[in-house]
Amino acid sequence: MLDITLKPAPPGVTVQLAGHLDAVTAPQLELQLEELFHADPTPVVVDLGAVAFVASAGLRVFLAGAKKARRAQRVLALCGLQPQVRQVFDLAGMTPLFLVYATADAAHAALRQQGAPP
Amino acid sequence: MSHLPAGAGHDKEAAARAGALAGLLDVAICVAAVCASNSAVLLADALKTFLEFVAMLLAWLALRRISRGASRNFEYGIGKLENLSGLLVGALMILCLLIILGNAIRNFVKPAHVSGAGLWIGIADQLIYFGINTVLCRRSRRAAARENSPALAAQGRLLFTRAVANAFILVALVLSMGLARFGWAVYVDPCASLLIGGSILLAALGTFSSSVYDLLDRTLEEQDQLLILRELAQHFNDYEDLHGIRSRRAGSRVYIEIFLEFAPQQTVAEVQRTINHLSERLQAQLPDSHVSIALADRPPA
Numbered sequence: 001m002l003d004i005t006l007k008p009a010p011p012g013v014t015v016q017l018a019g020h021l022d023a024v025t026a027p028q029l030e031l032q033l034e035e036l037f038h039a040d041p042t043p044v045v046v047d048l049g050a051v052a053f054v055a056s057a058g059l060r061v062f063l064a065g066a067k068k069a070r071r072a073q074r075v076l077a078l079c080g081l082q083p084q085v086r087q088v089f090d091l092a093g094m095t096p097l098f099l100v101y102a103t104a105d106a107a108h109a110a111l112r113q114q115g116a117p118p
Numbered sequence: 119m120s121h122l123p124a125g126a127g128h129d130k131e132a133a134a135r136a137g138a139l140a141g142l143l144d145v146a147i148c149v150a151a152v153c154a155s156n157s158a159v160l161l162a163d164a165l166k167t168f169l170e171f172v173a174m175l176l177a178w179l180a181l182r183r184i185s186r187g188a189s190r191n192f193e194y195g196i197g198k199l200e201n202l203s204g205l206l207v208g209a210l211m212i213l214c215l216l217i218i219l220g221n222a223i224r225n226f227v228k229p230a231h232v233s234g235a236g237l238w239i240g241i242a243d244q245l246i247y248f249g250i251n252t253v254l255c256r257r258s259r260r261a262a263a264r265e266n267s268p269a270l271a272a273q274g275r276l277l278f279t280r281a282v283a284n285a286f287i288l289v290a291l292v293l294s295m296g297l298a299r300f301g302w303a304v305y306v307d308p309c310a311s312l313l314i315g316g317s318i319l320l321a322a323l324g325t326f327s328s329s330v331y332d333l334l335d336r337t338l339e340e341q342d343q344l345l346i347l348r349e350l351a352q353h354f355n356d357y358e359d360l361h362g363i364r365s366r367r368a369g370s371r372v373y374i375e376i377f378l379e380f381a382p383q384q385t386v387a388e389v390q391r392t393i394n395h396l397s398e399r400l401q402a403q404l405p406d407s408h409v410s411i412a413l414a415d416r417p418p419a
Contacts (some may be wrong), residue, residue, distance in 0.1 A: 056343030063350060064360045071359065092344050093351040 001025065002051075002065075004032055007104070012111065013041040014104040018050035021058030030061045037072040044069065045107040049080025066097045066111075071116050075099070079107045132252075134178035134262050138275055140250055141171035145245045155236025155296075156300055159307040162221040163240075163287055166214040170276060173207040177269045187378040198368045204329035208271045211279075211322035220314040222308035229304035232294045241291050248284035248387045251277050265406050268328055275321040283314045338365040338372060338404075345403050346374065350412075356392040372407040374400065377414035389413070 002025035007014040015032060018026065037042050046062075048054070050066035062078075069108065077099040089095045101107035148164035151157075182349040183199060255277035262270035292311035297303040337343070346363060359379035366373050376396070380389045412418075 027407060055297075056340050059344070059347050060360075060363060062346060063354075065355075067359045077128070091305070093348040097351060097354055 001112075004030055006032075007103050008041070009045070009104065009108045011041060012043040012045060012108055014045045014108070016047045016050070016104070020053045021048075021051055021061075022053065022055040024091075026055070026057040026061045029058070030064070033061070033065045034068065037068050037074050040098050042073075042109045043075035043077055043102070043108070045077045045104050045111075046081055046113055047074060047104045048078060048082070048085055049081045051085060052082060054085050054088050056092075059088065059094060062089075063092075063094060063097070066094075070099040075109075075111060077101060077111060131181045133179065133258055133270065134174065134273065135275065136180045137254055137258065137418055138171065138174040138255060138345065138417060140247075141174045144243070144247050145171050147239065151240040152245055153236065154239060155230040155232065155234035156305065157234070157237060157240065157291070159232075159287055159290055159311055160220045160236065160240045161201050161243075162218045162311055163283065165217045166283070168211045168385045169214050169395045170280060173210045173276060174273065176203045176206050177273050179203075181269060186337040186373045192194070198333060201329045201332045201368070204268045204272040204325050205333070207276060208322045208325035208329060211276070211318050211325065215315050215318050215322065218318070222311040222315070223382075225308035225311075226305070226398070231253060231304055232307060237291055237295060244284045244288035248281055248288065251281035251284060253343070255281055261326060262271070268332060270335045271328065272325045275324055279314075282317050286310045286314050286356070288374050332367045338367070338368065338374070342372075342404055346400060349399050349403075352377070353396055359415075361417045364418065372404055374407060374409045376409070376411045377418050379415050380413065 002017060002019040002021060005014055005016040013036060015107065017037070021029065023098075028115070033046075062076075064093075065076055079101040080103060081100060086095070089098075099107070099111070101110060144167050145164070146161065148167045151166045152161050180201070192236075201395055207244035256275055261267070262274050263375050287310060289309050293306045294303055297306070321409075338346075343363075343365070346365075350360060356380045357378045360373075361376070361377040361379060364375040380392075393411045396411060400409045401407050
């Protein structure tokens with residue numbers, strides 16, 4: 001079960017996730033990210049604060065998402081990673097591919113200051 | 119074309135053949151013991167041993183076929199023969215369980231003290247085969263871990279249940295003979311049979327789950343998926359987009375397909391270099407794996 005909530009944070013958006021990100025729920029996030037990359041908002045900040053478990057299927061969505069964000073000249077950032085989720089990202093060697101922040105507010109503030117470069 | 123490294127196939131085949139031969143000898147001794155005694159447990163053990171021998175034979179034949187290589191009719195190899203063999207072993211285990219249950223019920227309904235010279239043959243047989251099965255079980259488990267083979271893993275589980283069964287039958291026979299003056303001793307045999315049945319049920323469930331999932335092309339386990347993602351993350355700048363990853367098992371073989379898009383300005387040599395490097399790195403980390411990297415500009419159908 002994965003709940004996805006979009007929270008506008010002009011000029012970007014926060015994608016707030018709650019639940020488990022596994023083979024069943026990963027396609028939901030994949031679809032949501034693709035829609036956002038085709039739309040205007042950037043940066044896209046994915047808040048994983050309420051996600052307790054990320055399976056390889058979920059990591060795959062983030063890896064493909066990082067690629068698609070780069071192609072669409074969007075910024076994809078992560079925030080609120082719980083220790084066990086952070087560990088999975090580290091194990092897959094994916095942490096360096098993303099800008100990672102403590103909270104969504106901190107992410108948007110930092111990216112606004114940087115001018116949200118693609 | 120053989121799909122096994124030189125030597126590895128021979129090891130697997132030799133282990134399976136040794137198991138089948140040991141099983142055949144055990145069947146002969148068990149039948150002799152049953153003929154010279156009235157022990158229901160020995161009868162059940164003889165039937166179980168016969169079925170186990172058939173299972174060993176199937177594993178050996180499957181490995182023999184695989185080690186000789188697939189013909190042109192099986193260009194992706196015949197690794198699934200190992201999964202089918204594991205499935206048959208599981209079915210035979212269930213059959214064994216039913217026989218043991220039937221014998222136990224019969225002994226509970228019509229209890230009788232065991233007697234006859236066959237008991238001594240049975241005790242000697244259980245003692246010797248307990249030692250043999252323990253040694254073969256260790257060998258099979260080591261080979262299964264080394265070669266990631268479902269058939270050898272199933273054989274290891276089978277040998278373990280056989281060693282446990284040998285020990286229980288030995289204790290049951292000794293107690294039945296030693297405590298014959300007590301009325302309750304007639305229930306020792308069926309009780310021991312039920313305990314053996316429980317261990318066989320557990321082994322059968324394990325064999326079924328691994329073989330069935332692999333036959334249904336289950337994807338790789340999470341730790342292996344993380345390895346694939348790790349490599350793709352390390353090569354993040356070498357490709358343009360990731361359109362999908364698919365994996366499946368066929369026997370001990372692992373097949374991985376990765377669908378990557380490359381930038382149009384990259385030369386064929388650059389793309390080939392990335393593909394070769396990724397494939398080699400993954401194949402080195404995932405034993406018995408075959409990695410295909412397909413050029414794609416959309417997700418696979």
